[in-house]
Amino acid sequence: MRGPRTLVAVTALAVAAVACSGGERDDVLTVVTHDAFLVSDDVIASFEEQTGIDVRFLTSADVGTLVTEAVLTRDDPTADVLFGIDNTFLSRGLDEELFLPYESPGLANVPTEFQVDDAHRVTPIDYGDVCVNVSRSLTASPPTSFEDLRQPEYSSQWVTQNPETSSPGLAMLLATIAAYGEDGWEDFWIDAADNGVAVTAGWTEAYFGAFVAGGGDRTIVTSYASSPVAEVALAETPIDSPTTSILPDTCFRQIEFAGILANAEHPEAARQFIDFMLTDEFQNDVPLNMFVYPVTSTAVLPAVFVENTTVVESPLRLEPTRIGEMRDEWTARWVELVLR
Amino acid sequence: MNRIARMLALLPISFLAVFFLYPLATILSRGLLGDGADPMATLGSASLWRVAWFTLWQAALSTVLTTALAMPGAWVLAHRRFRGRALVRAGAVVPFVLPTVVVATAFSALFASLGVDDGPISLAQSTAAIVMAHVFFNYAVVLRTVSTVWERLDIGLEDEARMLGATPWQAFRMITLPRLAPAVLGSASIVFLFSFTSFGVVLLLGGPRKATLDTEIWRYATQRGELDVAAVISVLQLVAVIGTLVLSTVFQHRYSVREPTRGVSRARRAVGTRQHVAQWLCLTSIAVVLGGPLVALVERSFRTSGGYGLASYRSLSAGEGRISVLPQSASEAVTNSLWIAALAALIATAAGLGAAVVSQRGGPLGSLTEAAYLLPLGTSGVLLGLGFLLALDDPPLDLRTSWILIPLAQALVGLPFVLRAVLPVIASIDERLREAAAMLGATPTRVWRAVDLPAIWRATLMGAGFAFAVSLGEFGATVFISRPERLTVPVAIFRLLGRPGTAAQGQAMALSVILMALTTVSILVVERVRPRGSDGW
Numbered sequence: 001m002r003g004p005r006t007l008v009a010v011t012a013l014a015v016a017a018v019a020c021s022g023g024e025r026d027d028v029l030t031v032v033t034h035d036a037f038l039v040s041d042d043v044i045a046s047f048e049e050q051t052g053i054d055v056r057f058l059t060s061a062d063v064g065t066l067v068t069e070a071v072l073t074r075d076d077p078t079a080d081v082l083f084g085i086d087n088t089f090l091s092r093g094l095d096e097e098l099f100l101p102y103e104s105p106g107l108a109n110v111p112t113e114f115q116v117d118d119a120h121r122v123t124p125i126d127y128g129d130v131c132v133n134v135s136r137s138l139t140a141s142p143p144t145s146f147e148d149l150r151q152p153e154y155s156s157q158w159v160t161q162n163p164e165t166s167s168p169g170l171a172m173l174l175a176t177i178a179a180y181g182e183d184g185w186e187d188f189w190i191d192a193a194d195n196g197v198a199v200t201a202g203w204t205e206a207y208f209g210a211f212v213a214g215g216g217d218r219t220i221v222t223s224y225a226s227s228p229v230a231e232v233a234l235a236e237t238p239i240d241s242p243t244t245s246i247l248p249d250t251c252f253r254q255i256e257f258a259g260i261l262a263n264a265e266h267p268e269a270a271r272q273f274i275d276f277m278l279t280d281e282f283q284n285d286v287p288l289n290m291f292v293y294p295v296t297s298t299a300v301l302p303a304v305f306v307e308n309t310t311v312v313e314s315p316l317r318l319e320p321t322r323i324g325e326m327r328d329e330w331t332a333r334w335v336e337l338v339l340r
Numbered sequence: 341m342n343r344i345a346r347m348l349a350l351l352p353i354s355f356l357a358v359f360f361l362y363p364l365a366t367i368l369s370r371g372l373l374g375d376g377a378d379p380m381a382t383l384g385s386a387s388l389w390r391v392a393w394f395t396l397w398q399a400a401l402s403t404v405l406t407t408a409l410a411m412p413g414a415w416v417l418a419h420r421r422f423r424g425r426a427l428v429r430a431g432a433v434v435p436f437v438l439p440t441v442v443v444a445t446a447f448s449a450l451f452a453s454l455g456v457d458d459g460p461i462s463l464a465q466s467t468a469a470i471v472m473a474h475v476f477f478n479y480a481v482v483l484r485t486v487s488t489v490w491e492r493l494d495i496g497l498e499d500e501a502r503m504l505g506a507t508p509w510q511a512f513r514m515i516t517l518p519r520l521a522p523a524v525l526g527s528a529s530i531v532f533l534f535s536f537t538s539f540g541v542v543l544l545l546g547g548p549r550k551a552t553l554d555t556e557i558w559r560y561a562t563q564r565g566e567l568d569v570a571a572v573i574s575v576l577q578l579v580a581v582i583g584t585l586v587l588s589t590v591f592q593h594r595y596s597v598r599e600p601t602r603g604v605s606r607a608r609r610a611v612g613t614r615q616h617v618a619q620w621l622c623l624t625s626i627a628v629v630l631g632g633p634l635v636a637l638v639e640r641s642f643r644t645s646g647g648y649g650l651a652s653y654r655s656l657s658a659g660e661g662r663i664s665v666l667p668q669s670a671s672e673a674v675t676n677s678l679w680i681a682a683l684a685a686l687i688a689t690a691a692g693l694g695a696a697v698v699s700q701r702g703g704p705l706g707s708l709t710e711a712a713y714l715l716p717l718g719t720s721g722v723l724l725g726l727g728f729l730l731a732l733d734d735p736p737l738d739l740r741t742s743w744i745l746i747p748l749a750q751a752l753v754g755l756p757f758v759l760r761a762v763l764p765v766i767a768s769i770d771e772r773l774r775e776a777a778a779m780l781g782a783t784p785t786r787v788w789r790a791v792d793l794p795a796i797w798r799a800t801l802m803g804a805g806f807a808f809a810v811s812l813g814e815f816g817a818t819v820f821i822s823r824p825e826r827l828t829v830p831v832a833i834f835r836l837l838g839r840p841g842t843a844a845q846g847q848a849m850a851l852s853v854i855l856m857a858l859t860t861v862s863i864l865v866v867e868r869v870r871p872r873g874s875d876g877w
Contacts, residue, residue: 073730078741204837234841
């Protein structure tokens with residue numbers, strides 16, 4: 001380095017490079033996703049080969065940030081397709097008129113329970129359940145319902161997440177509202193708080209901090225229905241069967257959707273991509289990458305999922321519009337009741 | 341001012357205007373002037389003022405503790421030569437680059453192993469935990485900035501004071517401290533800003549009951565979709581930050597003495613038992629502040645289900661061309677991180693040097709511009725990220741989805757470090773040297789190169805090292821829209837920790853240790869670079 005002149009020259013070059021890289025308008029389909037999105041490279045390569053459309057992905061942060069960014073850039077979106085908005089954030093996206101309607105022929109293979117929006121502004125792609133998970137190291141006989149979590153034998157065993165900062169935390173709050181009704185859920189949480197429920201800001205601190213999986217001493221945790229599967233599939237050292245199980249009666253269903261953004265530059269290519277996301281090729285790739293379940297009835301689950309999944313027969317649900325209306329009020333009330 | 345100085349002045353100001361003031365103004369006006377915005381209702385909420393008060397006092401406490409705890413360490417680095425001195429200086433920066441999620445994990449592990457995570461004395465989810473993490477993160481700012489200046493202070497004045505009968509304490513308080521004040525106050529204000537706008541530490545270590553203005557801005561903007569409320573809280577945050585900066589500038593002018601240094605290092609080898617004991621006590625203080633969490637981290641990275649081993653490190657490279665649950669491989673992430681950090685450090689150093697030259701010339705205006713460059717440290721990263729999305733959407737600055745945005749944003753945070761490192765040194769250069777050089781016929785550029793540059797080189801490199809480290813760390817990673825093929829190490833760690841399965845947890849720890857090693861080596865290398873003819877320094 002030779003003093004200030006070099007520095008000035010290099011910086012000028014850098015700024016020039018920035019200026020030149022601006023304003024590119026290419027014919028590439030852009031898909032914006034939350035940061036948990038993952039798809040195999042060969043699956044995307046196959047789409048590009050079949051259609052002649054090049055795809056590039058953009059990664060945002062969590063779902064809330066993803067939706068906020070899409071709302072702010074609605075008139076001039078950064079992408080053509082948005083993937084990852086779920087039923088807890090759906091009404092915000094629909095109210096803000098983020099999406100163009102499109103009814104994909106692939107929906108013929110998707111059970112109607114997942115087709116939440118009759119106007120097809122969003123298309124269901126995958127789903128997962130947020131459930132109470134229990135470790136085998138719990139010495140008492142495992143609980144089976146929310147009602148059990150009020151009992152003294154499970155005192156100071158449960159760790160959940162703050163619904164104001166965590167997606168599974170919010171789903172768990174919604175599960176209790178669906179289970180006890182809008183009049184009964186508050187009493188449940190008052191009892192849970194008295195029974196020593198612990199609260200963390202996010203999933204990681206709960207599962208790998210307070211829960212026994214990460215060396216903590218809590219044996220009950222709010223997590224996903226696929227968590228026992230992940231215990232086996234993503235173990236540091238191979239194990240045959242999961243060390244945790246789920247309580248099927250405590251599960252709230254989260255459905256993830258994709259939508260074509262209003263003002264998208266490539267709406268036709270976007271429609272083809274939505275179609276592709278409902279093919280077996282894409283759907284079969286979903287479980288092992290994102291640890292959620294495919295929505296089509298024709299998709300085939302990997303063996304590790306088949307062997308270790310506890311099927312949730314009747315998950316708890318709430319109308320997305322009702323969630324949209326009440327979410328902020330419910331979470332604020334929850335904070336008052338549980339965190340005081 | 342000559343031509344180069346003018347260019348230098350223009351560069352940092354336009355950089356700040358385009359990449360900070362403009363995006364911030366855009367997002368704030370969108371929030372404040374949008375439909376249904378009701379700033380008075382937000383400001384009338386008692387809970388907001390509770391949050392504001394908590395934000396303020398925890399930041400003040402963190403700053404005082406960080407500064408006090410760093411002084412013994414700064415003393416030993418300035419006064420003693422010993423084997424591994426460069427390593428200690430470089431290694432102290434490591435906490436800076438560690439993503440907050442990793443540090444939170446390390447602290448929790450530490451609390452558990454010390455038995456203070458539950459029961460009568462519990463540090464879990466406490467304000468104490470937040471403050472401890474702030475000290476851990478920011479310790480190096482004071483340690484490195486102060487020791488660099490201290491080492492070059494003219495020791496003769498202190499000797500004279502002692503000879504005239506002053507006690508060591510009197511000599512320190514009346515002779516040394518005023519001359520250290522610019523460095524102490526300068527680094528302390530950076531620590532304050534970092535603690536004041538702390539986000540991850542508060543969320544992860546403070547638990548769900550603790551909130552700062554920054555976590556509230558994030559919550560309202562992204563989780564509740566109430567940009568108007570987020571904007572109002574941001575304005576409140578900015579007002580507090582500006583107030584602090586004005587105060588620190590006033591203090592600095594009142595209490596600091598700027599005088600020529602001789603530029604000779606005062607570091608000597610310890611002689612005799614007393615000096616050795618003092619040296620080891622001070623080094624121990626550094627180890628106590630930084631050691632616990634770092635050791636806990638390294639330990640975790642080697643832990644496997646069957647004792648200790650390299651399983652986590654091996655599995656990082658085991659995937660088919662990528663880490664199992666991420667879009668890229670570990671080595672790709674490392675390469676991305678290094679490139680982006682180098683670019684960010686370069687931009688920050690160039691702009692920071694320019695800003696330093698302007699600030700030291702201009703009296704009150706100089707102080708004002710100096711304070712302006714610190715503002716990005718005191719601004720919500722989330723809001724600024726959203727501002728970029730809104731503001732930089734038209735050619736020639738359609739950068740919303742460009743990777744260049746990441747080093748540019750990181751350079752905003754790195755710039756104050758360069759500025760604050762260089763300013764005290766530049767101010768201490770004897771003006772007579774410049775005059776003499778000019779009288780002998782040197783052009784202004786030549787004067788700058790012959791007089792100023794050799795003097796500020798060390799400080800510049802130290803600041804550049806910080807800028808590099810800041811960029812290697814987490815800032816912005818959580819808000820900016822990025823390309824999956826631009827995966828950086830902190831983002832990879834963050835995502836691994838958010839994945840199910842014990843394998844990812846071990847990999848995250850291994851990757852953190854790699855990041856630590858990478859940082860230490862990079863800083864060691866950067867600080868060894870010397871301009872020709874300045875070896876005597």
